Amino acid sequence: MLLELKNVTIPTFDQKCVIVNNVSFGVKEGSIHAIIxxxxxxxxxxxxxxxxxxxxxxxxxxxxxxxxxxxxxxxxERARLGITLAWQEPARIEGLSVSKYISLGIKDxxxxxxxxxxxxxxxxxxxxxxxxRYIDETLSGGERKRIELAATVAMKPRLIILDxxxxxxxxxxxxxFMNIFEKIKKLNMTILLITHREEIGMVADYxxxxxxxxxxxxxxxxxxxxxxxAKAGLKEWCKRTLFKNEAAxxxxxxxxxxxxxxxxx
Amino acid sequence: xxxxxYPNDILQSLEDYNINIRDxxxxxxxxxxxxxxxxxxxxxxxxDGIILKGREIPNGIVADIVIKEGTKHEEPVHLCFGVNKETxxxxxxxxxxxxxxxxxxxxxHCSFPNANGLIHKMFGHFYIGKNCxxxxxxxxxxxxxxxxxxxxxxYMYVGENSVFENNFTLTRGTPGKVKIxxxxxxxxxxxxxxxxxxxxxxxxxxxxxRDSVFLEGEYARSVIKLKAAAKDGGEVLxxxxxxxxxxxxxxxxxxSEIVLGKGSICRARxxxxxxxxxxxxxxxxxxxxxxQKWLDELMARGLSEVEATDILxxxxxxEDTKL
Numbered sequence: 001m002l003l004e005l006k007n008v009t010i011p012t013f014d015q016k017c018v019i020v021n022n023v024s025f026g027v028k029e030g031s032i033h034a035i036i037x038x039x040x041x042x043x044x045x046x047x048x049x050x051x052x053x054x055x056x057x058x059x060x061x062x063x064x065x066x067x068x069x070x071x072x073x074x075x076x077e078r079a080r081l082g083i084t085l086a087w088q089e090p091a092r093i094e095g096l097s098v099s100k101y102i103s104l105g106i107k108d109x110x111x112x113x114x115x116x117x118x119x120x121x122x123x124x125x126x127x128x129x130x131x132x133r134y135i136d137e138t139l140s141g142g143e144r145k146r147i148e149l150a151a152t153v154a155m156k157p158r159l160i161i162l163d164x165x166x167x168x169x170x171x172x173x174x175x176x177f178m179n180i181f182e183k184i185k186k187l188n189m190t191i192l193l194i195t196h197r198e199e200i201g202m203v204a205d206y207x208x209x210x211x212x213x214x215x216x217x218x219x220x221x222x223x224x225x226x227x228x229x230a231k232a233g234l235k236e237w238c239k240r241t242l243f244k245n246e247a248a249x250x251x252x253x254x255x256x257x258x259x260x261x262x263x264x265x
Numbered sequence: 266x267x268x269x270x271y272p273n274d275i276l277q278s279l280e281d282y283n284i285n286i287r288d289x290x291x292x293x294x295x296x297x298x299x300x301x302x303x304x305x306x307x308x309x310x311x312x313d314g315i316i317l318k319g320r321e322i323p324n325g326i327v328a329d330i331v332i333k334e335g336t337k338h339e340e341p342v343h344l345c346f347g348v349n350k351e352t353x354x355x356x357x358x359x360x361x362x363x364x365x366x367x368x369x370x371x372x373x374h375c376s377f378p379n380a381n382g383l384i385h386k387m388f389g390h391f392y393i394g395k396n397c398x399x400x401x402x403x404x405x406x407x408x409x410x411x412x413x414x415x416x417x418x419x420y421m422y423v424g425e426n427s428v429f430e431n432n433f434t435l436t437r438g439t440p441g442k443v444k445i446x447x448x449x450x451x452x453x454x455x456x457x458x459x460x461x462x463x464x465x466x467x468x469x470x471x472x473x474x475r476d477s478v479f480l481e482g483e484y485a486r487s488v489i490k491l492k493a494a495a496k497d498g499g500e501v502l503x504x505x506x507x508x509x510x511x512x513x514x515x516x517x518x519x520x521s522e523i524v525l526g527k528g529s530i531c532r533a534r535x536x537x538x539x540x541x542x543x544x545x546x547x548x549x550x551x552x553x554x555x556x557q558k559w560l561d562e563l564m565a566r567g568l569s570e571v572e573a574t575d576i577l578x579x580x581x582x583x584e585d586t587k588l
Contacts, residue, residue: 053561079567091559095583105566155566
């Protein structure tokens with residue numbers, strides 16, 4: 001496992017409530033691993049905690065990256081180990097150019113322009129149109145998110161945490177993003193994908209269902225998605241839409257069984 | 266005129282600002298230019314429609330720059346007020362007149378790379394006619410010793426339907442003691458954009474800037490943007506003044522200042538006044554540090570907090586006003 005969480009509990013900043021409760025799961029190197037769950041289930045909290053943001057501290061458990069416990073490392077040290085995060089709402093910073101922003105995480109500055117250009121190509125942005133622009137309000141939401149992805153890819157990290165990369169994007173762009181995730185995976189980077197949208201999670205190999213701060217299931221993604229639908233009571237939608245054309249689809253009897261199990265539990 | 270006719274350290278400091286010094290000297294490039302070496306005029310070059318005249322006085326020069334009616338030039342007019350001495354007094358009295366229907370940019374460089382007690386004063390008057398598009402950008406470099414005392418004063422009058430952009434940048438090297446006063450008077454339907462950026466880097470740096478726009482004409486509009494950073498004991502005080510003195514005028518003042526290190530002080534004082542009920546004047550000010558989320562985003566790329574802060578300061582003070 002590239003990343004392992006063992007019995008991790010994350011309280012609120014004032015320590016009065018628990019957001020994520022005693023969760024354990026692992027992320028295999030080279031995979032896309034989705035964390036799914038409804039709003040408020042603690043997905044982003046988990047992402048920020050793995051990244052090491054100072055306002056997110058675990059009260060118990062271990063976060064292990066490449067066999068090393070990283071509980072006490074700050075955000076910079078974790079980034080230097082090969083972890084990075086693409087934010088749900090990345091900042092817009094007037095005066096910071098796209099090329100400078102992408103270059104920040106590139107350690108080896110040789111052939112810098114070529115590396116920046118390559119990363120923009122991966123996220124399907126034409127370099128000549130973006131290199132000299134600024135990451136300010138003139139970029140659309142979709143453009144800003146692509147540049148965020150380009151900046152993470154340019155780092156050549158071992159683990160990219162994508163926090164709701166699909167939020168605020170329309171269906172066509174979402175489809176394009178799923179293709180980009182596949183491209184990133186082929187570059188031997190591991191993706192931890194935080195999402196609450198089932199269709200974007202379908203690119204994932206594995207998944208973890210987070211529900212009100214608890215891990216319900218970690219397994220191959222379709223099985224996790226089915227359990228999510230069962231908990232949310234979306235049986236007909238699940239049969240008609242979600243697994244309709246998927247290779248790993250389940251027949252109706254199997255779906256009915258999972259839903260019955262969930263109702264009885 | 267060749268490079269050898271002008272102090273190399275001044276030219277070098279300009280090159281650091283990505284200025285092509287080959288085109289900067291008289292006899293090269295297309296734009297009009299006036300070069301001053303301390304209190305001596307080193308070179309003047311005029312172009313069609315732009316008159317440049319200078320007269321030396323005991324501690325500096327009196328200069329007239331006249332843009333003739335209808336003149337439009339892409340190439341900026343370069344003014345260089347350079348001093349490579351450590352001490353002395355340089356006084357500049359420029360009078361800039363842009364006649365009606367002109368479109369011109371002026372780029373002024375005040376470069377004092379070895380200043381250590383040097384005094385630079387300017388007392389300028391700008392008269393911008395009707396239907397003009399006029400940009401004045403002034404970039405300062407005071408060396409690394411915090412040894413200059415710089416006190417420019419400028420009164421600017423902007424005519425009907427004209428667009429005027431004023432840019433003042435003091436972000437490289439260490440500023441020393443700086444007192445700047447800019448008053449801009451905006452007539453009917455004119456548009457004013459004034460951008461001031463300064464960076465005080467140590468306890469010898471004290472920067473005080475008052476940038477004022479008086480909206481005197483109907484439908485005149487203005488935006489003042491003051492951006493500053495102070496670190497390691499530096500001090501920056503910025504006044505952004507806007508008065509709405511005419512119907513339907515609209516003005517905004519924005520002050521952003523970042524404070525770093527013990528003993529540093531940033532003060533921002535937006536001062537707004539409206540005397541016509543149909544006018545609209547607003548302000549916003551922020552002081553302190555950068556949002557933690559911005560720092561986190563850059564630190565997630567492997568930067569330390571100090572490195573991330575430096576990048577954000579550089580971005581905030583980015584010279585987006587280059588000609």
